[in-house]
Amino acid sequence: MANMAGLCASIKRLKLTDGRTVRVYHPGIMNTDSGPDFLGAELSYGPGTRLKGDVEIHIRPSDWRRHGHEKDPRYDTVVLHVVMGNEENLSSIRKQNRQYIPTLVLSEYLQESLNRIKNRYHHKQRPGKKMDYPCRSILHGADLQEIQDRLYEAGHARFEAKSEGISRRMIRVSPEQTLYENLMRTAGYAKNTESFHELARCLPIEWIRICIDREKDDQRTMAIQAVLIGAAGLLPSQRLTASSTIGDHPYVQELEARWGTYGPELSIRSMDEKDWLFFACAHSIFRP
Secondary structure, three states, X not given: OHHHHHHHHOOOOXXXXXXXXEEEEEOOEEOOOOOOOEEEEXXXXXXXXXXXXXXXXXXXOOHHHHOOHHHOHXXXXXXXXXXXXXXXXXXXXXXXXXXXXXXXXXXXXXXXXHHHHHHHHHHHOOOOOOOOOOOHHHHOOOOHHHHHHHHHHHHHXXXXXXXXXXXXXXXXXXXXXXXXXXXXXXXXXXXXXXXXXXXXXXXXXXXXXXXXXXXXHHHHHHHHHHHHHHXXXXXXXXXXXOOXXXXXXXXXXXXXXXXHHHHXXXXXXXXXHHHOOOOOOHHHOOOO
16 A cells, blocks of 8 residues: 555645545655554645645545544544545545545556556565665765764764753753653653653653652552553543443552542643554553
């Protein structure tokens, strides 16, 4: 589907099912995790302004509802729905926030047969074929020492930039809070780095300490979990996609009860479920 989307994006005038044209400036980056298929695409509709958002790709329009996207807030960022065919003649697809999503039907613009596109794709992916990468042309012909020098310079510049950022943050907040924020960024790995960083700012370490000081030793872990999950907006009561049966678990009920106490007292403005990117293993924490 990615290859076909790229093939169609090269055509000057693509027409949506609502009659408007769409212009693609950037197709976005393929998402290999849960959520929309392409992230950060840039496009415009008709004479409209340039938009930035995500793109979801399906075989047919009805797959949007069949996959549950119409009730999933993570898909509120989708600005274009791309499908292969529209035999069902569905023209209206909406997100859970009730906003309309324009649909582009690929089959109307393919310049080659599906079999030919498929064969060419498999040919490019055959075992042993060298994969290209963005800096290949820059490094072509460079000797080992030059490559090492460039990597050292880039690494040093990155280290200096991070050090300066940490120093500036320590002036604005305490060293302890700065350390806490950066440790939380690390906990987010590559996909949820910014989300964990935002969580550390929404729930400062000073507020966590307030919760700890009020609890007995054997209850402090539960208190920390409650305020962290609650501030992240990931408790079942906060999630539109959570199953109603999960809230019956004693552990979850305890988290909800503690958050019901600490949340209002600390005046925490919780994050939203759509702020997080879920993985296959983590996506089922509060789901059957």
